Amino acid sequence: MPFVYDRTEIEWPEDDDEYEPPPPRPDDFMYLAPPEFGGAAEPVRFSVAESQQGAELTPVPREPPQERPRREELRRRTFAFAVPELRKAGVQRLYCRYDGGNDEGFAWLVRAEMTDGGRLDADAISERLLDDGLLDRVYAAGIIRPSSFSAREHLREFLDYWLADEWTSMLLGFGYGTGTYSMYGAFTVDLETCTVTDDRNADPVVKNIEIAT
Secondary structure (H helix, E strand, O other): OOEEEEHHHOOOOOOOOOOOOOOOOHHHOEEOOHHHHOOOOOOEEOOOOOOOOHHHOOOOOOOOHHHHHHHHHHHHHHHHHHHHHHHHOOEEEEEEEEEEEOOEEEEEEEEEEEOOOOEEEHHHHHHHHHHOOHHHHHHHOOOOOOOOOOHHHHHHHHHHHHHHHHHHHHHHOOOOOOOOEEEEEEEEEEOOOOEEEEOOOOOOOOOOOOOOO
16 A cells, blocks of 8 residues: 555645645555555455456547546456466566655556566666557457557556556555545566465655655
8 A cells, every 4th residue: 555645634734726746755645455545455456257248348538437447357357367478488577666645646666577587667678668569459359549659658558557546546546646645656566376465565666746855
């Protein structure tokens, strides 16, 4: 679960509508255990089994609560396709980060840990998967549609949004990052055991919020 800074404790001056409080420091954040944030007990488990309804679905964007069953079905379908593909490429574990607060949460891939003991950062594993033709197989499987993005950008979108973001939602819950707080964290995905485990010692590395150094 995330390291959280509660913004409701900020004192706002009554006579300054343009006041912006200074960014929080790393020691202003408090780590919350999974149940305290509304997430799942760890390790979070996911399935790579294709469902009966998967063939009838098409990709959908972020959706309101009434669309959650559809999103969960697409998630199962995506994992059933992507996890075996990553295993074939020699990926054993993935390390991802997340941050957010106020309006939205974000997640992104940081690195891949390989079965041969090596580590590849997000750019390197993306290049390897692109050269291996993964994006074409993603299109062929109907997980996402071709777009105006470059192949490199679209593959990263698949790894960050369709995979890292979905694993974060399983860990933290739908709508993670929406609330009167700032948050950050990281987690490991084990592709062999199909589990997601939060990093309780995550460094304060962020992309979408500001933390004072």
